[in-house]
Amino acid sequence: SQKIEQNSEALNIQEGKTATLTCNYTNYSPAYLQWYRQDPGRGPVFLLLIRENEKEKRKERLKVTFDTTLKQSLFHITASQPADSATYLCALPSYSSASKIIFGSGTRLSIRP
Amino acid sequence: AAGVIQSPRHLIKEKRETATLKCYPIPRHDTVYWYQQGPGQDPQFLISFYEKMQSDKGSIPDRFSAQQFSDYHSELNMSSLELGDSALYFCASSLTPALNTGELFFGEGSRLTVL
Numbered sequence: 001s002q003k004i005e006q007n008s009e010a011l012n013i014q015e016g017k018t019a020t021l022t023c024n025y026t027n028y029s030p031a032y033l034q035w036y037r038q039d040p041g042r043g044p045v046f047l048l049l050i051r052e053n054e055k056e057k058r059k060e061r062l063k064v065t066f067d068t069t070l071k072q073s074l075f076h077i078t079a080s081q082p083a084d085s086a087t088y089l090c091a092l093p094s095y096s097s098a099s100k101i102i103f104g105s106g107t108r109l110s111i112r113p
Numbered sequence: 114a115a116g117v118i119q120s121p122r123h124l125i126k127e128k129r130e131t132a133t134l135k136c137y138p139i140p141r142h143d144t145v146y147w148y149q150q151g152p153g154q155d156p157q158f159l160i161s162f163y164e165k166m167q168s169d170k171g172s173i174p175d176r177f178s179a180q181q182f183s184d185y186h187s188e189l190n191m192s193s194l195e196l197g198d199s200a201l202y203f204c205a206s207s208l209t210p211a212l213n214t215g216e217l218f219f220g221e222g223s224r225l226t227v228l
Contacts, residue, residue: 045219089155100171
């Protein structure tokens with residue numbers, strides 16, 4: 001069955017450093033992959049999308065890579081700031097239906113000053 | 114810009130009671146999704162609707178039902194509530210998934226507590 005895995009442990013990064021989060025998936029070849037940010041008690045907020053034919057996507061301090069051979073996406077935040085502290089979720093469309101977006105378990109990121 | 118509106122934001126119910134959550138999608142969005150998120154868990158897909166028809170079903174208990182109305186708002190009905198139903202329930206909307214990349218816009222969620 002389709003499976004999405006993210007770093008289960010929290011990631012603690014010094015302010016100014018680059019944070020790198022990993023999303024691995026199995027048993028599927030998605031047409032695209034999305035990343036969301038979620039703050040405690042709030043709804044996820046869409047950040048970036050990368051398609052299967054794209055290797056890399058950038059948006060301000062964010063960069064996403066997509067390796068369809070490794071079945072992995074990396075999410076980078078450069079020049080990290082305490083305000084970047086949140087849980088980051090990767091999401092894929094279900095192999096069975098485009099109207100079913102499946103989320104990974106998320107990685108909690110903490111940026112310390 | 115208009116966002117996804119959910120109500121109520123907080124709801125406290127007793128076991129075996131019934132609860133109804135409402136969701137108003139972003140105008141012109143034709144697809145609505147419901148997710149359940151327990152403490153420390155990822156959002157679990159429950160059900161989705163496209164143009165007022167159920168389009169997909171996930172791990173939604175038989176005690177739950179949902180529908181999308183002619184004005185595109187959606188309601189999630191939960192009956193015979195159990196303690197384990199306590200969670201944040203998110204509604205999200207998007208434009209037609211088959212025609213775009215399925216970016217979801219989430220509401221602020223409805224927190225259900227079952228005592």
